[in-house]
Amino acid sequence: MIYLDNNSTTRPCESAIEALDASARRWWANPSSAHRAGQDARAQVELARAHVAALVGVKPRGITFTASATEAINLAVRGVLDATDERAVVTTATEHGAVRELLAHLAPRRGLTVRVAPIGPTGVLDPDGLEALLLPGTALCIAHWANNETGVVQPVAEVARRCRARGVPFLCDATQWVGKMPADLSAFDLACFSPHKFHGVKGVGALVTRPGFGLVPQMPGAQELGRRGGTESVPAILAAGAAALAAAEFLRDPDARDRLARQRDRFERAVLDGCAACGVRARVNGSTDPAHRLWNTTNLAFHALEAEALLLMLSERGVCASAGAACASGSLEPSPVLLAMGIEPADAHGSLRFSLSRDTTTEEVDRAAGIVLASVRLLARATGTRA
Ligand code: PLP
Numbered sequence: 001m002i003y004l005d006n007n008s009t010t011r012p013c014e015s016a017i018e019a020l021d022a023s024a025r026r027w028w029a030n031p032s033s034a035h036r037a038g039q040d041a042r043a044q045v046e047l048a049r050a051h052v053a054a055l056v057g058v059k060p061r062g063i064t065f066t067a068s069a070t071e072a073i074n075l076a077v078r079g080v081l082d083a084t085d086e087r088a089v090v091t092t093a094t095e096h097g098a099v100r101e102l103l104a105h106l107a108p109r110r111g112l113t114v115r116v117a118p119i120g121p122t123g124v125l126d127p128d129g130l131e132a133l134l135l136p137g138t139a140l141c142i143a144h145w146a147n148n149e150t151g152v153v154q155p156v157a158e159v160a161r162r163c164r165a166r167g168v169p170f171l172c173d174a175t176q177w178v179g180k181m182p183a184d185l186s187a188f189d190l191a192c193f194s195p196h197k198f199h200g201v202k203g204v205g206a207l208v209t210r211p212g213f214g215l216v217p218q219m220p221g222a223q224e225l226g227r228r229g230g231t232e233s234v235p236a237i238l239a240a241g242a243a244a245l246a247a248a249e250f251l252r253d254p255d256a257r258d259r260l261a262r263q264r265d266r267f268e269r270a271v272l273d274g275c276a277a278c279g280v281r282a283r284v285n286g287s288t289d290p291a292h293r294l295w296n297t298t299n300l301a302f303h304a305l306e307a308e309a310l311l312l313m314l315s316e317r318g319v320c321a322s323a324g325a326a327c328a329s330g331s332l333e334p335s336p337v338l339l340a341m342g343i344e345p346a347d348a349h350g351s352l353r354f355s356l357s358r359d360t361t362t363e364e365v366d367r368a369a370g371i372v373l374a375s376v377r378l379l380a381r382a383t384g385t386r387a
Contacts, residue, residue, distance in 0.1 A: 002368045005320045006197075007148045007176060007297060007355035013199035013246045016239035019048075020201060023235040030231055032223060041234055048241025052206060055244040056174075056193070057184035064207045064227045065237055069175040070098040072192035072207035075228060076171045077102055077140065079215030080190075081110060086139035088113040090168070092125050092154070093340035099142055099173060100336065117143075121342050123152035123286035131162045138168045145177035149337045149353050150286035151297025153177075160188055169213070179247040180294060180358075181257070189213050195236075199357070200243035204236035250358050261295035263365050264356055268298045270369035271376075275302070278377050279386040285343055285351055296356040299338075301347035302376055304385045307334075310352060313375040319368045321354050 003011065012020070027044045029037035046060065053060040066072045077089070077099075089103060093116050103114045115138075117130035125143065134141060141163045145156045156172050163170035171190040177183055179198020185191040191208040195201070209215060209227070221229015250256060268284060275282035281303035287293055302310065307323035314321055323335070334348035343351070354372075356365070380386055 001318050002364045003320045004354040005322050006357040009196050010199045010357050012201050015242040015246055016200050019238040019242040020235050023238040045237050048237050051241040051244040055248050058186050058208050062208050064224045065232055066205045068205040069192045069194035072205045073098050075207055075218050076190045078218050080140045082216035084139050086137045087111055088138045090115045090133045090138055090141040092117045092143050093119045094337045096148055123150045123341050124292050125154045127155055127158045134166045134168050141168050142171045144173040146294045148176045150299045151294035152286045153292050182251050195240035195243050198243055198247045201236050201239040203233045204240050257295045263362055264298055267365040267369050271372050274373040280376055280380045299353045302350040304346045305350035305379050307350050307352055317371045319371050321352050323352055
């Protein structure tokens, strides 16, 4: 099976699996217990926290472990809203569902005004457009660093600067960035990420808070410095620590990222050229400017084809990809992110995301490109969809 769905989740690395195993066998006690076994587990959790904090350039105390990035986003958004009377939130049109759906849920319940900065076909946010929405009474601004569907990179440092100038707290959703690119999350008031996106395991996410930034806890309890109650998932946290060390090692070598970007480009080229040769209209969704693009992602539109059908054909032939956000797959609706970028529905319906990991090989992308092309040709022929 060739796994090209790494923005959804990555395969745990060997050291994360070892940490998981060690935690189940040796450090299974409750890290909040005063006894020796509990304190041994606590020491391991704090070591893992230090590794995770170092990966993102913050102090260990700035990290709150949650169960997922989605939970970290909930803690940040609800925690800010509970601490202020301001009732407007500014965000972008291409946020992950974890943000989009939370704001839609909270708006009627909390009387929120949600102002959404538009995003054009390149997928890149215009900071001027967003800044114009940072009106008095804005409780929070939220923007993602890298897009989970297109890999498009947003100018979050600039957004943070403009928010600071206007006194608006900024939450950076760094879930797709951390582990793939060097990150300094100390530049933000709030940031979140999820180690299962960089070869950790599922069951843990992280919220980063700037020192002194006050949040109202959403699950009261003594754990995580009182920011998030509930016994920590020691296995997932230890695996996150190991994954953070491995990611830091990977990030030390910029050539590794360049090599992977070339692999992604090679895959993209092979598929697009092959489509052109057989009369199927295909193109990349979002910017192809390397400065605005993560090394691992390509989102391809196969005009007038049905993405769900393609996905199943690929899966049958040994390639895992996804259509839209992973959590939206299973629905036939085109991706709200692509529609928000103004991609025409016949392209959005036929769009697939392929995302590499640091372990993806050239041989895998070449084989996958062949399988994608064969499937596209078959479906185009079956449905009479040709240029
Ligand atoms: N934000 C972004 C940009 C994501 O890509 C994801 C997951 O794909 C999330 C948030 C939610 O992460 P989690 O699955 O850890 O809740």
